[in-house]
Amino acid sequence: EQTKTGESIEENIKTQLAKTGFTPYTANEINIMFSQNWFLPISKINEMRRTVYDQLTQIRLANYKREEHQLVKTSHPYPExxxxxxxxxxxxTARKFYERHGVTEIEKAFELQWDPGKSRVMTxxxxxxxELKKCPIHQKDIVGVKVKEPLVLxxxxxxxxxxxxxxxxEMEIWEKDAEFEIEEDHFH
Structure with a gap:
């Protein structure tokens, strides 16, 4: 049936059709051609829009060809x-990777060591x-009294x-039972 007011509903239809919601689509251009100024309820326009996007998705999924690339194992030398x-x-898997790339000594990850106790935790x-203004390099003019090492967190x-x-x-953080030599500051 035709619109009762005789006003064009073309802009209203375009507005409704342009709503793409949570789809991967955008409607950049919408052309509407009617022989007369027909009335369409908004609910029908929205239903048509959803149907079109659903059908488009089904077509795209049916025609999608997943590209798979084979990983080729290499044996380039690892820098360490x-x-x-x-x-x-x-x-x-990680161990084999490093061995394939020429690593000869591999220590287990920290959490796999039974009783590390004496390991470096972080650098x-x-x-x-x-932070304490005791840096022998960057704050040597204001250091004053040196801190007694080792400092403990x-x-x-x-x-x-x-x-x-x-x-x-660099600052290294070690477990409490670690033993290491404390280097003297020879930067003055």
Whole structure:
């Protein structure tokens, strides 16, 4: 049936058809051609739109060809031949990968070591000596009294020793039972 007011509903139809919702589609251009100014309820327009997008999705899925690429194993040399626990080698697949690439010594991941107790937990550029204004490189003019090392971080029952590598500007965090030499600051 034709519209009762005689006004065109073309813009209203375009607005409804342009709503793509949560679909992967966008309606960039919508052309409507009627022989006369026909009335269509919005519910029917929305139903048509949903049907069209559903059908388009089904067509795309039916014609989709998944491309699969075979991974070709290589044996390019890895830059390191010895890996410590920080490389996090925690399964056979990772171990075989590194061995295939020439690594000869592979330490287990930290969490796989039965009783590490004396391991380095982390190396960081963050430095507590710097925060305390005791950095022998960047704050040598204001250092004053040196801190007594090793410094220890404590949280509840957990304790970690700190080791400072000032030349590369790194701080290492070690488990409390770790033994290491404390390097003297020779930067003055």
């Amino acid at each position: 031949t010895k890996l410590d626990f920080m490389y996090n080698v925690s399964n056979k 960081t550029k963050y430095c507590i000596k710097y 404590k949280q509840g029952e957990l304790e970690y020793k700190l080791k400072f590598n000032c030349k590369p500007c």
